[in-house]
Amino acid sequence: MEGLEQWKKQAEQWSSQALQQWKKQAEPLWSQAHEYIQQVPPTQIYAALSILLLTSVLLLLGRLFKRQKANTILLSGLTGSGKTVLFYQLRDGSSHQGTVTSMEPNEGTFVLHSEKSKNGKLNPVHLVDVPGHSRLRPKLDEYLPQAAGVVFVVDALEFLPHLRAASEYLYDILTKASVVKKKIPILILCNKTDKVTAHSKEFIRKQLEKEIDKLRASRSAISTADIADDFTLGVLGEPFSFPQCQNKVTVAEAAGITGETTQVEQFIRDHVKY
Incomplete structure (x- = not known):
């Protein structure tokens, strides 16, 4: 001691x-x-x-x-699906007949046209119409970090001839790291449903799921070195369906020319609050 x-x-x-x-x-x-x-x-x-x-x-x-809630909604889809018409309907309440396919994104921050007559404070939406040409699709990546939701527009009238191309584009979006990690909600919007010969949203959903299932099988054989940032879709050993996605995927209908945009407006307000 x-x-x-x-x-x-x-x-x-x-x-x-x-x-x-x-x-x-x-x-x-x-x-x-x-x-x-x-x-x-x-x-x-x-x-x-x-x-x-x-x-x-x-x-x-x-x-x-x-920490603030994102207010950007992206309109994506193939060229000719009607994205630009929808953009103008949501902004101005007009289809702006005579518009041509743009090589640059159309974007703006505004209160939806259907809400302009409502009283009280309304949260503006930043809406971006991303060009559908394959060479311009990388522009989508520039906006995804701020996206509150993605609207994937499909031509319900000329759907089958463009099924493969639409499925490939949608597959690429669903497997993007930024979409999966942030669980960005996606709305598959079947446009031009005002036409008698337009396909139903259920038919379009099922066909997209089948085609994406084929893509998933073929792409899984490709070396992961080229798709290191991608995520695997669905459940291994089961046919692909949209509910298997980590982010929420829903299907709705619209008719841009006639101004029927109720369902896409509801999607926007579900994710860009008042």
């Missing part, structure tokens, strides 16, 4: 000596720093403090902004 007490006293003495030595070494540095601060004009000190405060505020606002 006496040896232990002596060891403790010796340790305390060493600690005290080390602390005193550190203080002696730090005193000149502190003195130099104090003298330097005194030489700095007060305006520079105030400027430095202002910059520090402003930076802190901006960082705080940035974190708060990231």
Whole structure:
């Protein structure tokens, strides 16, 4: 016990000596720093403090902004599916007959046309009509990080001739890392259903599921080196269906030319709140 007490006293003495030595070494540095601060004009000190405060505020606002609910809805789909007509119907209540296929996204932030007569505060929607040409589809990736939802527009009138192409595009969207990780909801919107010969949404859903199931089987044989960022769709060993997706996928109908956009508006308001 006496040896232990002596060891403790010796340790305390060493600690005290080390602390005193550190203080002696730090005193000149502190003195130099104090003298330097005194030489700095007060305006520079105030400027430095202002910059520090402003930076802190901006960082705080940035974190708060990231927490805010996204208000961007993306209109995607093949060229000719009627995305641009839907965009104008939602914005202006008009089909804008005579519009041509755009090589750049149409986008705008606005209150939906059908809601302009409503009282109270309305949350504007940032709507983006992404070009459907295969070379321009990568533009979709630029908007996905801010997306609250994706509307995949399908031509219900000329559906079967474009089934393969539409399924491939939809498959690519469903397997994007940004879509899966954020569980971005997707609405498959069957457009042009005002036409007598248009296919029903149930028929379109089933055909898309069958075609995507074929794509899933064929693409699983490809080396994962080329699709490292993709996620596997569905349940292994089972036929593919949309309920198997990690994000919610629903199917609805619309007629852009006649202005029947009730179901797509409901989807928008389900994910961009008032």
